[in-house]
Amino acid sequence: SNQDQPVLITGGAGFIGANFVLDWFKQPNARPLINLDKLTYAGNFASLAPVQDNPAYHFVHGDILDGELVARLLREHHPSAILHFAAESHVDRSISGPEAFLKTNIDGTFVLLREAHTYFQTLTPEEQVTFRFLHVSTDEVYGTLTPDAPAFHEDTPYAPNSPYAASKAASDHLVRAWHHTYKLPTLVTNCSNNYGPLQFPEKLIPLMITQALTGKPLPVYGDGQQVRDWLYVGDHCSAIRAVLAGGRIGETYNVGGGNQRANLQVVNTLCDLLDELVPHSPYAPHKQLIRFVTDRPGHDRRYAIDARKIESELNWHATESFETGLRKTVAWYLANTAWTENVTSGAYKNWIQQNYSHRTESGE
Numbered sequence: 404s405n406q407d408q409p410v411l412i413t414g415g416a417g418f419i420g421a422n423f424v425l426d427w428f429k430q431p432n433a434r435p436l437i438n439l440d441k442l443t444y445a446g447n448f449a450s451l452a453p454v455q456d457n458p459a460y461h462f463v464h465g466d467i468l469d470g471e472l473v474a475r476l477l478r479e480h481h482p483s484a485i486l487h488f489a490a491e492s493h494v495d496r497s498i499s500g501p502e503a504f505l506k507t508n509i510d511g512t513f514v515l516l517r518e519a520h521t522y523f524q525t526l527t528p529e530e531q532v533t534f535r536f537l538h539v540s541t542d543e544v545y546g547t548l549t550p551d552a553p554a555f556h557e558d559t560p561y562a563p564n565s566p567y568a569a570s571k572a573a574s575d576h577l578v579r580a581w582h583h584t585y586k587l588p589t590l591v592t593n594c595s596n597n598y599g600p601l602q603f604p605e606k607l608i609p610l611m612i613t614q615a616l617t618g619k620p621l622p623v624y625g626d627g628q629q630v631r632d633w634l635y636v637g638d639h640c641s642a643i644r645a646v647l648a649g650g651r652i653g654e655t656y657n658v659g660g661g662n663q664r665a666n667l668q669v670v671n672t673l674c675d676l677l678d679e680l681v682p683h684s685p686y687a688p689h690k691q692l693i694r695f696v697t698d699r700p701g702h703d704r705r706y707a708i709d710a711r712k713i714e715s716e717l718n719w720h721a722t723e724s725f726e727t728g729l730r731k732t733v734a735w736y737l738a739n740t741a742w743t744e745n746v747t748s749g750a751y752k753n754w755i756q757q758n759y760s761h762r763t764e765s766g767e
């Protein structure tokens with residue numbers, strides 16, 4: 404039956420994907436997982452160490468742009484669903500180098516859809532009823548909100564502002580078209596900013612934690628008043644499982660934590676947490692490390708998610724409060740400095756040097 408068939412996940416070595424894989428195998432009767440990941444700078448094999456020896460878990464090192472590989476994996480493993488997480492995901496990198504974003508996020512999604520459609524046609528009618536293609540996307544496709552505007556809902560018009568957001572918007576449209584044109588049973592989730600363990604330290608929260616722990620400046624873009632709606636990664640993972648299990652085919656579900664916070668507020672809270680959790684730090688009070696740096700070009704002012712559809716239809720609710728989630732996250736980075744060392748060695752170090760250090764305005 405469908406319960407024994409594996410699920411193909413792409414990008415399962417990234418931040419959200421790895422959290423998803425680890426959470427998946429904590430669920431009762433978890434189906435086997437095939438994880439296809441290219442292991443870019445953002446993918447970390449070590450994140451998946453806890454499941455490496457699980458016979459129900461199978462890692463495949465490869466690129467979603469490789470149609471032959473995707474076709475072979477579908478043929479050989481016969482999955483009952485595809486969960487598509489793989490992407491280039493960092494807005495700043497999309498500004499300095501958009502090509503990789505168009506390739507992986509747009510062309511890569513196209514290749515997966517094309518191969519999924521071919522595969523879908525080989526399934527029995529019974530298998531076709533349960534097959535799903537779930538595309539993981541972002542609230543950034545909706546653009547930016549003024550301070551008093553209502554939160555993004557599923558019918559908010561698309562208005563992406565960064566190359567990253569535009570590439571994700573394009574991929575969402577392709578998924579929609581493959582449903583309408585080819586009747587592929589698709590699902591789309593558009594999620595707000597995630598935070599939690601295993602996040603690559605180029606994103607706001609882990610960047611601030613890892614910089615602060617070594618006494619380096621905490622670069623805050625512009626006035627720091629950009630508002631994001633933060634979601635603990637474990638809540639995102641449970642939302643994806645809920646949509647996979649019960650989402651209506653062809654539908655989009657917005658996922659958010661209902662935690663709107665300005666970036667500067669987030670950084671201040673992190674500094675307070677670090678003062679408390681690292682009481683003998685030579686860098687305390689950590690707020691002294693904050694530096695305001697030139698704003699990101701085209702920086703969206705505010706994102707907020709209206710998650711009532713997934714809440715009412717699928718009875719999904721975020722369970723982690725921002726304060727407890729942030730505390731857990733800081734504690735995780737404090738306990739896993741080797742993980743951070745590992746992922747920030749080499750190429751990434753040069754990148755962060757070029758992209759953050761020279762922009763600090765005040766002296767260090």
Ligand code: NAD
Nearest residue numbers: 414416417418419441442443445446466467489490492597
């Ligand atoms: P991430 O950058 O941490 O991980 C991406 C993963 O995809 C990495 O393991 C990488 O190796 C893999 N990958 C990249 N290109 C690939 C390719 N061509 N072929 C195969 N694998 C490839 O990203 P994340 O933060 O975990 O985000 C996962 C998904 O969730 C993305 O689609 C992203 O757009 C979406 N999303 C993220 C957030 C967030 O706050 N992080 C919010 C909403 C939506």
